[in-house]
Amino acid sequence: MAPPSQRKIGQMGVSTLQVANPSMGTVTRAPQTTAATPAAAGVPFARLSRKGQIFGPQIAGQSYNSLWTPILKPVGGYLRSLKLYVSQTGGTGTTQVATQDAPFNVIQNLFFRDPFGQPIVQADGYSLYLINLYSGQSGALGVGNDVTAMPSYISGAGGTSSNYSFKLEIPLELDSSGYCSLPDMNASSQPQVQIQLNTVNTVFSTPPGGTPVINAQLDEPFWMAPVDNPQAAPADVGSSAQWSVVRAAAGVSPGAYTRVQLPRVGTYIHTLVLVLRDATNARVDAWPLQDLTLWFDGVPVLMETLLERRDAMYTQFGVQVAGTSYPPTRLPPTGVIVYTFRDSIQSFISNGDTYDLLAPTTPATLLEVSGTFQSGTGPFTITTVVGELFPLGGIPYTHLAM
Numbered sequence: 001m002a003p004p005s006q007r008k009i010g011q012m013g014v015s016t017l018q019v020a021n022p023s024m025g026t027v028t029r030a031p032q033t034t035a036a037t038p039a040a041a042g043v044p045f046a047r048l049s050r051k052g053q054i055f056g057p058q059i060a061g062q063s064y065n066s067l068w069t070p071i072l073k074p075v076g077g078y079l080r081s082l083k084l085y086v087s088q089t090g091g092t093g094t095t096q097v098a099t100q101d102a103p104f105n106v107i108q109n110l111f112f113r114d115p116f117g118q119p120i121v122q123a124d125g126y127s128l129y130l131i132n133l134y135s136g137q138s139g140a141l142g143v144g145n146d147v148t149a150m151p152s153y154i155s156g157a158g159g160t161s162s163n164y165s166f167k168l169e170i171p172l173e174l175d176s177s178g179y180c181s182l183p184d185m186n187a188s189s190q191p192q193v194q195i196q197l198n199t200v201n202t203v204f205s206t207p208p209g210g211t212p213v214i215n216a217q218l219d220e221p222f223w224m225a226p227v228d229n230p231q232a233a234p235a236d237v238g239s240s241a242q243w244s245v246v247r248a249a250a251g252v253s254p255g256a257y258t259r260v261q262l263p264r265v266g267t268y269i270h271t272l273v274l275v276l277r278d279a280t281n282a283r284v285d286a287w288p289l290q291d292l293t294l295w296f297d298g299v300p301v302l303m304e305t306l307l308e309r310r311d312a313m314y315t316q317f318g319v320q321v322a323g324t325s326y327p328p329t330r331l332p333p334t335g336v337i338v339y340t341f342r343d344s345i346q347s348f349i350s351n352g353d354t355y356d357l358l359a360p361t362t363p364a365t366l367l368e369v370s371g372t373f374q375s376g377t378g379p380f381t382i383t384t385v386v387g388e389l390f391p392l393g394g395i396p397y398t399h400l401a402m
Contacts, residue, residue, distance in 0.1 A: 045234045046177050048226035049077070056082070058217035064106075064200045068216065072190050075222035078181040078234055079191065080173045081137070082112070083219040087165035088156060091208030098157040099205050100282055100334070101126040103164040106214065108198040112170055114182060115189040120242050121170050125198075127245045127385045128168050130273050133319055134338045135387055137171035137241070140350035142318030162208035174241040174270075174389065175351045178223050178234035185225070193218065238392040241270070246386065251379035252276075254286065259295070259370035264386040265361035268396050271387035272339040274369065278377040283335030286380060288371025294339060295368040296359070302339070313338050316349045355396035358389060 057070035072082075086106060099105065107125030114120055123131060132138045132147055139145035147153055147167055156164025173181040182191060197214060200207050226232045246263040262272070278284045287306050294302040304312075313332055314320055320331065332338070342349050344356040361367065373380060389396050 043232075044177065045223070045226075045232050048229055048232050049178070049223045051080070051221065052077070052224050053083075053219055053221045056218035056220045058215075060213075060215045062197065062214040062216065064197055064203075064212070064214065066197050068195045068197070070193050070195070070218055072184075072193060072218070073220065074187045074190065075184045075220050077185065077225045078178060078223040078237075079184040080178070080181050080221045080223060082170040082172075082193070083221065084168045084170060085152065085165070085217045085219070086168070087154075087215045088163045088212050089215060090210050091156070091162035091212040092210035093162050093208050095206060096156070096162050096204050096208035097206040098155065098164075099203060102203045103156055103166055104129040104168070106198055106203050108196045108202075109194075110170070110196075111192070111194045113192045114240070115186070115191055117192070118240075119244070120172065120182075120191075120240055123243055123245050123385065125168070127273075127275075127383070128170070130275070130333070130336065130385055131171065131243055131387070132169055133333075134273050134313075134317055134340065134349075135171055135243075135271055136340070136342050136349035136351060136353065137174060138169040140318075141348045142320075145317060146319055156208075162210070163212070171243075172241065173234075173351075175353060179236065180239050180241040180389070181223055181234050181237075182240075183233070183237065184220075184222065236391060236393045240390050242388045242390060244386050244388070246384050248382040248384060251381055252373050254373055254376045254378040254380060257291075257370070257372045259368050260382055262367045262369060262382070262384050264384060264388070265365040265367055266363045267361065268355075268389040268391065269359040269361055269367075269386060270340070270342050270355070270389055271385075273385035273387075274337050274339075275383040275385065276335045276337075277381050277383065279379060280377060283333070284376050284380070285331070285334055286374035286376045287335075287337055288373055291371040292337075293370045295366070295370060297366050306337075309337050315347055316340055316343060318348065355389070358396050 054073060054075060056072055059068055062068060104125035107128065109124055110121065110128060111119060112121040129147065133145050150167055152165055152167045154161055154165045156162060173179060184191065200212060223234065244264055248260050248262055250260050252258045252260060276284055276287055289306050292304055292306050292309055293300045310332060340349050341358045342353045344354045345352065
């Protein structure tokens with residue numbers, strides 16, 4: 001006869017792992033050859049699909065100041081991004097001196113266009129580094145978004161290494177659902193990439209010895225077309241998240257109050273990265289200390305100190321450059337401030353956002369930044385790295401209802 005505890009459990013009809021129950025070891029199992037049942041309408045695409053990656057084009061021994069036009073491969077699904085690995089080899093010695101934007105400024109300009117020639121990403125190498133840091137499309141909160149913390153990163157700024165390597169992501173999808181990923185299933189109609197390399201003297205003020213050359217590889221992460229429902233696609237497919245780099249037309253006078261109109265309006269803006277440079281083209285931390293202000297159509301929507309902006313950036317992105325003093329001064333990259341509108345659901349920026357707070361603009365929108373700039377070698381210039389969303393459904397959160 002079973003012990004009283006087991007008799008009691010049986011009488012109550014309660015199942016327990018302490019009592020033998022052969023039926024609990026039986027699972028439903030279908031052979032691999034069984035045809036899958038088509039998914040019902042309304043099932044999220046990311047649940048039907050799987051993530052994959054293929055090796056894309058690569059080069060070795062490319063000379064500085066040359067043009068690379070790689071031919072991408074079709075992925076049989078939806079392109080999520082491109083991973084660009086760049087390295088220099090052939091340099092010798094330890095006396096080289098890197099410039100301020102090195103090693104990322106080896107890329108003078110990069111264009112990524114869709115199969116119809118529409119620019120999706122247009123950026124120089126250092127701006128692409130900032131896009132990785134502050135877009136929310138590549139890692140989050142100091143993990144994955146700062147490529148200088150990656151195992152693949154070697155600066156080549158001196159010491160024992162005269163060469164360098166880094167990885168940059170060319171982002172396409174805006175969130176983890178695959179929103180804004182690019183259809184890429186036609187071998188005869190492929191996206192286009194052009195990469196113009198800079199001169200060695202742009203990357204190094206004192207170049208390394210030897211004969212330094214550039215090696216590069218583009219890998220292609222993608223969403224697979226669902227096997228049991230090939231017609232399924234990311235929601236609002238055809239929407240695109242684009243990046244452009246544009247310099248503001250007006251210069252900035254050091255030590256004076258200035259209101260500068262920012263370019264690139266006409267759609268939803270999700271990120272504004274502003275880079276301040278002096279007359280020598282060096283990045284400088286001369287932003288207004290006490291009256292930094294962002295304006296929309298003549299209305300000051302955000303008035304703050306520079307320290308407040310830096311605190312907000314650290315909260316949102318977890319990026320800092322620690323100084324050598326104690327306690328360390330925790331700053332973003334020199335000359336860079338960021339405004340993000342991707343904080344609808346959480347204070348830190350990631351690929352999980354509902355886009356409720358994106359900034360809607362029209363071609364007539366007046367977007368400005370102002371304040372009393374600090375002293376320096378003028379005139380200053382402001383370069384704007386703009387993240388824009390062009391939603392096919394007309395509003396950025398249409399896809400959330402699909």
